[in-house]
Structure formats: C-alpha cells, structure tokens
Amino acid sequence: MTAHTGSGEPSRTLALLWGEPGADGAAPRRKGPVRSVTVAQVVDAALALADAEGLAAVTMRAVAERVGISAMSVYTYVPGKPELLDLMVDARYARMARAPWAGETWRERLTAVALANRALLTEHPWLTEVAALSRPPLGPGVLAKYEHELAALDDTGLSDVDTDAALIFVLGFVQAHCRAAHDAARVGTDSALSDAEWWAANQPLLAQAFDPQTYPRAVRIGAAAGAAQGSAWSADRAWEFGLARTLDGLAALIGDGGG
Template sequence: MTLNRTGAGSPSTTLALLWGLSDEAPRRKGPARSVTVAQVVEAALTLADEQGLAALTMRAVAERVGISTMSVYTYVPGKPELLDLMVDALYARMERGAFDGESWRERVSTVAEENRMLLLQHPWMTEVAALSRPPLGPGLMAKYEHELAAFDDTGLSDVDMDAALTWVLGFVQAHCRAVHDARRATTDTAMSDAEWWRANQPILARAFDPEKYPRAVRVGAAAGEAQGSAWNEEPAWEFGLARTLDGLAALIDGRSLT
C-alpha cells in the first residue's frame, strides 16, 4: 500500500533526488531524457492542487508531461519519493518575511502566518506533510533556518528552540486541517454553516434542554451568535495563535537577552 505522507520512500533515493545527487549515478543506456525531474514535480503539484491527492498517480503525472507511465519511474521511483519532492519544492518557494527589529512574538507570528498560507493554498499538504519525517531537502533546510531565526535572542536552548518551533507548526497544521474539514463539509452539503444551523434550528431547539445542558446551551448559543456558526476559522486562528504565543511567553519571559 502506498503511504501518502512524507518520509515513506527510500531515504537514500529521496535524499539524492532532493539534493540533485542522483545524476552522479551511472545512466542506463537508451535515448536521452525528454523532460526533467523538476517538470515531473511541477506536473504533480498542478494535479494535486487542481484535483486533490486522490488524482495524483504516476500515470496521471506521466500524461501531464507527455511520457509513458514506465518512463516516469526513471525520473522518480515512486509516489512516496514524489511527495517528498513536491513538498520540498513548495517549501523552497515560500515567501519569507524579514525579522528586522521585530519582537520574538511578532517573528513567530510571521512564521505561523507563512505556514498557514502555504497549507491553505495547498490543502493536500495537511495530509502528507509529516512533522516527524519531513523531506530533508534544500527547501526544508531553508525553511527551517528561517523559522529558527524567529527564536533568536529568546534565551532558549537549541533543543527548546526546535521544540518551540515544532509546537507552533503543529498548531498551524491542526488549524488548517480544521479549515479544510469545514470547507469540505460546506461543499459536500451545498450549504454554508449559517444555512445548516438555520435548517436544523427547529429540531435543535426542541432537543437541547437548557435545564439538562445549561452550560452547553448557554455557551453554544453565545459562541454561535458571535461567530455566525459553531466554528469560524478566523476567530479560531486568532485565539489559537495568541494562546500558543502566550504559552511560549511563559517559557521565554525572564530568559530573553533583549
């Protein structure tokens, strides 16, 4: 079974492809290659963005670049390795904000926003980008270097800097998964959240007994009125990011060198 996550392919083969070292291996005899690995990766990215991860097959990628399915395996050995190349390519393209004169909180907020934009623009990324086994290519390394700089002068140890960054990225990934789930529900039902709640309001009013569920009814009603639905991505993002930063502040405050 093919695993749709980063780090599922052959480590040595993937690393060689990521760093452009595969060309050092002896080439098999035959006609010259008609496309490049970069073109294969670009075709795969277009497929995933347009049609989702389910549409990403080696056959579909081959058709996009105009080669046979068997030929595409001479560029990338399989889908697991292709996913690593795709993710690393997007990491390499990420816009990276400058940190001149900003507080650590502002810098970390920038990192969170950059990752949020990436995951919202490429929904399939939340399904495949495993934090435990990222693609260790040039895109990932440039991303990691940039994001660690957000914790400069915080007084954190190297281990704590890595842990703090991982915690922030975990929050971003969880939030973006929730966004994609909410948007998928809207698409699947052909109803907005507000429309869904209005349609179900009569039965909910009868089923939800305020005497039996006093807190749930009171708080749920207040939150629903404030957000326009049971969950709203913007307030959820603002609240979650602020609390994530507050948690880091408990660790960083008193250690800062600035």
C-alpha cells in the first residue's frame, strides 16, 4: 500500500521541514564525523527517482545508493520513507512559480491556480498517489503554496472557512482529473492502443451489439460524445468542461458571475 503525506512521525517530520535542515538544507551539527551529504541532497535524489521511475522506485536503499552513502546511513538523515515523502512533496511545492496576483478577476486567478497544479501533477504524476489534501506536509513549501492560492480568492466576500473550502474544491477537481488522466495514459501504454485507436476498433462493434430500444440514451449520447472526442473519454474535454463547471459553482456562491 502506498503511503500518503502526513503518515510519518509528526515531530520528526516538522523538525526536518523547518528546523534541522537549515536554510541551506544541511544536516544539524552533531558530534562525530562530518556528514558527506545534506538532507536536501537526499530529497533531491528521491525526487529524481520518483520522476524517472515512479514512486515504487523510491526506496531508502535506492536513495542511499544515488547519493553515495550506505543504506543504513540514510536513516541518519531521514528516519523513514513516510517522512521522506513529506519532504519530497514539500520540495516540489516550494519550487512552483508564484507570480504576484495583479489585477486579475477571481475566476482568472483560480484558473491560473488550477492550471499550475495540473502542470505540476502532469509533470510529476507520482504526486497524485501521495499528496493527501487532508494531511499535507506542513512545511514551508506547502504554506507558501497555500498562502499564494488563498490570495486568489481575495475580495470575493467569502468567509475564511468558505475561502479554504473553495480552494480545496478547485484542488480536489484538479487532483481527481489528473488521476483519471494518468490512469488513461497507463491503459494506453499497457494496451499499445491509443484511446482513439481503441474507439475506432470498438465503436462499430458496439453499434451492432447495443440495442437502441433497450439503451436509447447510451447508444445516442455515447455515439455523439465518442464522435466529438474521437474516444470514449477525452482528458482535454473533461478538463475544460469540469473546470468551467467548478468555477460556475463558485460563482453562484460568490454572486458576481465571474469576478
């Protein structure tokens, strides 16, 4: 079972996120031999493994080998994989671009938030497996991201509680969409058929097998959607429609139709 953020020992995780690494990512001073690497280098090694080979490749032994230390030594930097996952996610969030908001409407700002998170999860798909909205790693990267994204809802008139809920609503849509897109991409890779090729091969057979009298909506609407998208499901179409409806829902709450 894949671990999620927030599953490590809280005090040790927070010490690594805020205290022990220091501004330059160096390990704390202690008695004994000088350490050969930093916590930041350990985290970067784990990020490189996750990006190149997926989350399953991120083992404490593999990370140790990548930075050139023994498998046991890596535990003197990070106590275990749960804490390492928190550090990895926080580091990725810390590196997101965050230009100041300047004159955009709330809808434009939230669209930018959604697009930035979609880009992050598309480039680093392993994040959809571990980044739990309910238990984020409470580090500087997460807080900088949260502060910036909350500011996208300034001047909407929402209460503090509703502002938080509105942001989570948008991020939840992005995360669910990206999970679905990753799953679709894996299916295409595993089957050696693109979605368009699968639809082209199956649509004529489905048209023969499905009785329009028994399944009138499924046959009519499924055929229309498949023809329009060139597949049974389109990531881009699902994104455009879903994001627009998510923002429409918030517009009904905010009451100004779009900022």
